[in-house]
Amino acid sequence: MTAVSRIQTARAGLIIALLAISLGVLVVIATGMGFIPIAPGEILGALWDGLRGAADSIDPLHQSVILEVRLPRILTAVSVGFGLAVAGTVFQGLLLNPLADPFTLGVSSGAAFGAALALLLGLTFFGSTTLCVMAFAGATITLFAVIGISGRDGELSPTNLILSGVIVSAILSAGLSFIKYLADERVAVIVFWLMGSFVSRTWNDLLLTAGVGLAGFAVCLYYSRDLNIMSLGTRSAKSLGVDTGRTRMILLLTASLISAVCVSVSGIIGFVGLIIPHLMRFVVGPENRWLLPASGFGGAILLLTADTLTRAVLPHEVPIGVLTALIGGPVFCWIFSRTRSGKRHG
Amino acid sequence: MDSVIYDIKKVCFGYGNTRILHDLDLTFEPGMLHAIVGPNGSGKSTLLDLMSGHLMPTSGSMKISGTPVSDHSSPRLARLIALVPQEFDFNFPFSVFDAVLMGRHPHIPRFSHPSDKDMSLVDTAMKKTDTAHLADRILAELSGGEKQRTVFARALAQNTPALLLDEPTASMDIRHTLVAMTELKRLARKENRTVITVLHDLNLAAEFCDRIIMLNKGRIHAQGTVAETLTTDTIRDVFGVHADFIDTPNGLHISYGIKELP
Numbered sequence: 001m002t003a004v005s006r007i008q009t010a011r012a013g014l015i016i017a018l019l020a021i022s023l024g025v026l027v028v029i030a031t032g033m034g035f036i037p038i039a040p041g042e043i044l045g046a047l048w049d050g051l052r053g054a055a056d057s058i059d060p061l062h063q064s065v066i067l068e069v070r071l072p073r074i075l076t077a078v079s080v081g082f083g084l085a086v087a088g089t090v091f092q093g094l095l096l097n098p099l100a101d102p103f104t105l106g107v108s109s110g111a112a113f114g115a116a117l118a119l120l121l122g123l124t125f126f127g128s129t130t131l132c133v134m135a136f137a138g139a140t141i142t143l144f145a146v147i148g149i150s151g152r153d154g155e156l157s158p159t160n161l162i163l164s165g166v167i168v169s170a171i172l173s174a175g176l177s178f179i180k181y182l183a184d185e186r187v188a189v190i191v192f193w194l195m196g197s198f199v200s201r202t203w204n205d206l207l208l209t210a211g212v213g214l215a216g217f218a219v220c221l222y223y224s225r226d227l228n229i230m231s232l233g234t235r236s237a238k239s240l241g242v243d244t245g246r247t248r249m250i251l252l253l254t255a256s257l258i259s260a261v262c263v264s265v266s267g268i269i270g271f272v273g274l275i276i277p278h279l280m281r282f283v284v285g286p287e288n289r290w291l292l293p294a295s296g297f298g299g300a301i302l303l304l305t306a307d308t309l310t311r312a313v314l315p316h317e318v319p320i321g322v323l324t325a326l327i328g329g330p331v332f333c334w335i336f337s338r339t340r341s342g343k344r345h346g
Numbered sequence: 347m348d349s350v351i352y353d354i355k356k357v358c359f360g361y362g363n364t365r366i367l368h369d370l371d372l373t374f375e376p377g378m379l380h381a382i383v384g385p386n387g388s389g390k391s392t393l394l395d396l397m398s399g400h401l402m403p404t405s406g407s408m409k410i411s412g413t414p415v416s417d418h419s420s421p422r423l424a425r426l427i428a429l430v431p432q433e434f435d436f437n438f439p440f441s442v443f444d445a446v447l448m449g450r451h452p453h454i455p456r457f458s459h460p461s462d463k464d465m466s467l468v469d470t471a472m473k474k475t476d477t478a479h480l481a482d483r484i485l486a487e488l489s490g491g492e493k494q495r496t497v498f499a500r501a502l503a504q505n506t507p508a509l510l511l512d513e514p515t516a517s518m519d520i521r522h523t524l525v526a527m528t529e530l531k532r533l534a535r536k537e538n539r540t541v542i543t544v545l546h547d548l549n550l551a552a553e554f555c556d557r558i559i560m561l562n563k564g565r566i567h568a569q570g571t572v573a574e575t576l577t578t579d580t581i582r583d584v585f586g587v588h589a590d591f592i593d594t595p596n597g598l599h600i601s602y603g604i605k606e607l608p
Contacts, residue, residue, distance in 0.1 A: 093438075096435075096437045222456075225451065225456070228440070228444075228448070229448050229451055231436065231437040231438045231440065232434065232435065232436065232437075232445075232448070233434065233435045233437075235395075235400055235429070235431050236429070236431060236434055236497075238398075238399070238400055238420060239398055239400070239423075239424060239427070239428065239429035239431070240424050240448060240449065240451045240452060240504070241420050241421035241422075241423070241424030241425070241451055241452030242420060242451070243419075243420045243421075281438065281439070285439065286438035286439050286440050286444075287440075287444070
């Protein structure tokens with residue numbers, strides 16, 4: 001290994017460690033913020049009590065605010081941010097397209113359509129989780145339709161995937177518009193769901209997103225070297241021993257399922273999956289072994305910051321998708337212009 | 347290292363109703379530098395795609411050391427054949443070093459780091475292609491010839507018994523072209539590898555290659571030694587130009603001209 005690439009490896013490791021530590025600190029700070037401010041020491045005490053299964057060292061009210069109200073929401077936001085950013089990284093790497101994000105293959109339109117249908121018809125066959133189930137079903141059906149249209153030759157070429165994703169999304173968007181038109185006064189509920197929110201998330205939401213997110217992350221990391229090589233294009237990747245068709249199928253399914261679960265729990269939160277991978281590529285480079293964890297932590301930090309602002313700082317809850325763009329956008333512009341100016345032309 | 351023999355029997359290939367290759371019968375043996383020449387659209391790159399397993403023949407058999415190419419798994423094939431494609435894209439800001447190291451991918455087990463042997467092969471490949479000083483540069487920022495040398499280095503690092511190259515020197519300068527061709531000849535002659543390269547420059551083929559396969563409209567027009575294949579007649583029939591053979595201090599030189607311009 002050349003001296004420079006060894007330094008880059010050490011640097012990437014350090015950045016990932018810093019991101020992880022920042023995320024941990026941010027979780028504690030965010031838990032302390034809100035209608036009832038709680039000191040960091042007390043939060044750690046409550047966590048310790050929660051883990052031990054005993055509750056004696058702190059105020060029971062604070063204990064229940066932390067464990068029952070704030071932590072589930074905060075950690076769900078963290079998992080969704082992590083999942084969306086990892087999925088975005090995988091999609092950009094697979095589709096070789098800088099504009100790809102977790103929703104390029106129509107996962108979001110499918111989820112939106114499913115959720116809107118549930119809201120329009122007032123479906124409740126799974127109780128309170130019906131909305132979530134319908135969104136997930138919409139997302140996965142869309143995914144399989146897109147893969148079915150583009151994958152007949154077993155190769156799943158990026159151009160075919162993007163094209164079929166765009167077409168299926170367009171059809172579903174038209175369907176969604178029609179549902180909104182039919183929904184009359186219920187249209188506000190649909191619109192608000194579409195913009196995404198973490199209000200009153202539970203431990204179950206957390207278990208679902210964190211479980212799927214971590215399992216998916218492990219699969220993506222397993223194929224990280226293949227993903228690096230697939231950036232050379234199909235012909236070269238095949239000649240270097242990567243089974244491109246199979247690897248693409250596995251990674252697409254994994255990344256799409258992560259996105260589908262995130263969307264079904266939180267609604268459609270754009271921007272995280274698009275911008276964070278780019279941002280982290282500027283910082284840690286294109287090597288997916290580093291890029292995937294760095295993006296995950298970066299996405300978690302962005303989404304937690306946005307959710308904490310809307311929950312504890314702003315006077316009213318603002319749709320979180322709006323905030324992610326408002327916070328992430330300027331940071332991205334700053335780093336983007338700095339990288340550009342640092343480069344020679346020609 | 348095992349040596350590799352290509353055995354191609356009655357291979358046809360086409361897209362839909364367009365036939366590109368017709369009933370090819372060919373054998374490629376180790377220890378020789380083979381050149382595939384022919385005009386645009388004669389099926390040269392398609393033949394390489396079939397040999398690398400990227401495309402499947404419509405009919406006929408394409409065997410490598412006795413086993414059909416399609417029966418090998420991708421990693422196994424990548425340990426037998428290295429490919430230098432005509433076109434290559436680099437989509438993310440990987441460095442030249444990263445790209446050459448990717449040539450070792452089929453040899454490095456999934457959860458392992460590159461071994462000392464991998465590193466020394468990468469090192470040698472970069473020295474041979476004069477890319478060592480570019481190691482930390484971003485691929486996308488290199489010139490066309492430098493990119494081509496990087497891809498060439500990657501194929502050398504892959505260290506396979508067979509090498510397939512499609513116009514490997516098309517963007518290289520004169521010196522790097524001669525260095526690359528000399529290296530290909532050395533790999534074939536000294537290391538007993540099976541080296542097959544598509545070339546447009548007949549002079550380069552004549553100077554370095556042991557065997558020439560001349561394709562025309564998807565069929566073999568001539569094959570054999572340089573003297574047997576590169577003649578005034580074959581060049582006129584296949585390329586539609588007039589060729590003169592001139593003795594020079596650097597060997598035989600072919601000079602072309604179009605006699606009757608339209």
